[in-house]
Amino acid sequence: MYGFKAISYYNGWAMALTGALIVFAGLVVLSTTIYIFPKILMLWEKRQIKYKMPIEVEPEEQQALSLPKQFPSDINEIANLYKPLIEELGETFYLTDLYEISKKYDFPHPHITLAAFRDSEILIPHGKGVFTWNQPEDNEKE
Amino acid sequence: MELLFQFLANTGYWLADYRQIIMIVVGSVFVYLGTAKKYEPLLLVPIGFGILVGNIPFFKGFGLGIYEPNSVLHYLYFGVTTGLYPSIIFLGLGAMTDFSSLLARPILMLLGAAAQMGIFFTLLSALALGFLPKEAASIAIIGGADGPTSIFLTAKLAPHLIGPIAIAAYSYMALIPVIQPPIMRLLTTRKERLIRMQELRAVPKKELVIFPTIAVLLCCFLAPASIPLLGMFFFGNFLKECGVTDRLAQTARTAIIDTATILLGLTVGASTQGDVFLTPKSLGIFLLGAVAFSIATASGIIFAKIMNLFLKEKINPLLGASGVSAVPGSAREVHLMGQSEDPENYLLMHAMACNSSGVIGSAICAGVLWSFLLA
Numbered sequence: 001m002y003g004f005k006a007i008s009y010y011n012g013w014a015m016a017l018t019g020a021l022i023v024f025a026g027l028v029v030l031s032t033t034i035y036i037f038p039k040i041l042m043l044w045e046k047r048q049i050k051y052k053m054p055i056e057v058e059p060e061e062q063q064a065l066s067l068p069k070q071f072p073s074d075i076n077e078i079a080n081l082y083k084p085l086i087e088e089l090g091e092t093f094y095l096t097d098l099y100e101i102s103k104k105y106d107f108p109h110p111h112i113t114l115a116a117f118r119d120s121e122i123l124i125p126h127g128k129g130v131f132t133w134n135q136p137e138d139n140e141k142e
Numbered sequence: 143m144e145l146l147f148q149f150l151a152n153t154g155y156w157l158a159d160y161r162q163i164i165m166i167v168v169g170s171v172f173v174y175l176g177t178a179k180k181y182e183p184l185l186l187v188p189i190g191f192g193i194l195v196g197n198i199p200f201f202k203g204f205g206l207g208i209y210e211p212n213s214v215l216h217y218l219y220f221g222v223t224t225g226l227y228p229s230i231i232f233l234g235l236g237a238m239t240d241f242s243s244l245l246a247r248p249i250l251m252l253l254g255a256a257a258q259m260g261i262f263f264t265l266l267s268a269l270a271l272g273f274l275p276k277e278a279a280s281i282a283i284i285g286g287a288d289g290p291t292s293i294f295l296t297a298k299l300a301p302h303l304i305g306p307i308a309i310a311a312y313s314y315m316a317l318i319p320v321i322q323p324p325i326m327r328l329l330t331t332r333k334e335r336l337i338r339m340q341e342l343r344a345v346p347k348k349e350l351v352i353f354p355t356i357a358v359l360l361c362c363f364l365a366p367a368s369i370p371l372l373g374m375f376f377f378g379n380f381l382k383e384c385g386v387t388d389r390l391a392q393t394a395r396t397a398i399i400d401t402a403t404i405l406l407g408l409t410v411g412a413s414t415q416g417d418v419f420l421t422p423k424s425l426g427i428f429l430l431g432a433v434a435f436s437i438a439t440a441s442g443i444i445f446a447k448i449m450n451l452f453l454k455e456k457i458n459p460l461l462g463a464s465g466v467s468a469v470p471g472s473a474r475e476v477h478l479m480g481q482s483e484d485p486e487n488y489l490l491m492h493a494m495a496c497n498s499s500g501v502i503g504s505a506i507c508a509g510v511l512w513s514f515l516l517a
């Protein structure tokens with residue numbers, strides 16, 4: 001048996017339609033759950049804080065870096081701004097650490113910048129996510 | 143002299159059949175593509191070598207072939223026919239998967255759902271071409287672009303088709319760079335390809351830890367037949383994220399998945415014995431597999447375009463193509479296509495979100511189809 005006749009005979013239309021609906025419904029429910037998930041977590045954490053004794057929190061260390069309002073477009077100038085972060089991380093460091101710390105200091109689009117550093121060989125990979133900084137001296141700010 | 147003739151009559155040179163020669167050529171092409179061209183080498187090399195091993199002519203009845211009971215290959219093939227290897231591979235896959243991009247942008251999960259439409263369209267096409275429902279469902283799952291899921295479902299519904307279906311599924315996965323880009327170009331305008339995605343938020347560890355637990359419950363309550371795949375997948379992911387079982391997660395994503403991949407690839411390859419494999423049905427499976435894969439890609443892209451009609455913040459429709467679960471091949475293609483239009487457009491992480499939801503979607507599809515045809 002072939003063609004539409006075979007599809008109808010084996011209940012193909014119903015199988016395809018129901019199957020597609022189930023899969024779609026499943027993933028919609030899952031994505032909705034993920035969407036509301038952070039909100040539930042936040043509510044839960046707020047509730048926990050409410051019932052906890054207030055504890056003295058040490059004031060956070062003030063950000064030592066001041067970033068220019070107009071971020072430079074030249075890769076070497078951007079690299080100069082990243083220099084203090086590299087000094088904080090040490091000679092060799094994980095790229096993920098550099099990414100985290102640049103996000104902490106509100107550097108704009110850190111993943112794009114780090115990719116550009118890699119392309120221009122300012123970041124030198126040593127395998128397993130370990131990198132070193134390789135900014136030529138004459139490009140550094142005096 | 144008689145002994146010598148008897149020996150010669152039992153050698154592969156004497157027993158060779160043209161179908162085995164054809165399959166040996168196919169196996170050699172797979173090995174070549176895997177090693178020289180580096181097309182999915184982790185899949186094509188074991189499968190290709192398996193095709194060579196499985197098609198060496200031998201005297202039937204010696205307990206050598208994969209279909210002969212008590213042969214070593216037959217015991218190794220047990221992991222395929224029972225769906226054991228795909229489950230183990232899913233464990234490792236879960237331990238490798240990072241859901242942070244999906245959690246940061248849950249709406250991308252819908253693209254993973256849309257790309258599964260290729261499966262249901264192919265189900266209808268296969269039925270129309272005269273395949274029986276269980277065979278049609280096994281062929282249709284190729285549209286999910288997920289090798290282990292295809293093998294798992296076929297092992298349950300149509301074990302006699304494991305060889306051609308696995309070969310078709312893995313071949314199309316390896317051919318992603320050839321199949322997907324023309325469809326992506328055809329269905330999107332340059333303006334659409336230039337759409338930049340918003341930077342993803344940082345996902346707290348707590349969300350990453352709780353997600354696999356919630357996801358396994360939601361998905362497996364909906365389609366319990368997908369427990370062997372999704373149960374293992376989310377368990378692997380929980381091992382990775384919970385922070386106290388790093389050693390287990392490390393083993394799952396290295397030694398365990400590698401062992402399963404080797405055995406699965408080799409035995410699936412060996413199951414393609416010329417006399418069993420070279421049939422008109424196999425040709426039909428290959429044709430339908432290509433249709434399934436192309437429609438899956440297209441439906442993801444078209445759905446992304448439909449979503450853009452309603453969304454304030456537009457989605458790059460290329461991402462729809464990564465809704466198929468070929469991880470990370472299709473995500474890489476989407477990223478490269480995006481970068482070819484705008485070198486500063488980074489779509490990889492967003493594409494990985496669609497990719498991982500595609501894995502979940504195709505496993506649910508497998509569970510749904512299996513439960514429809516269980517009787």
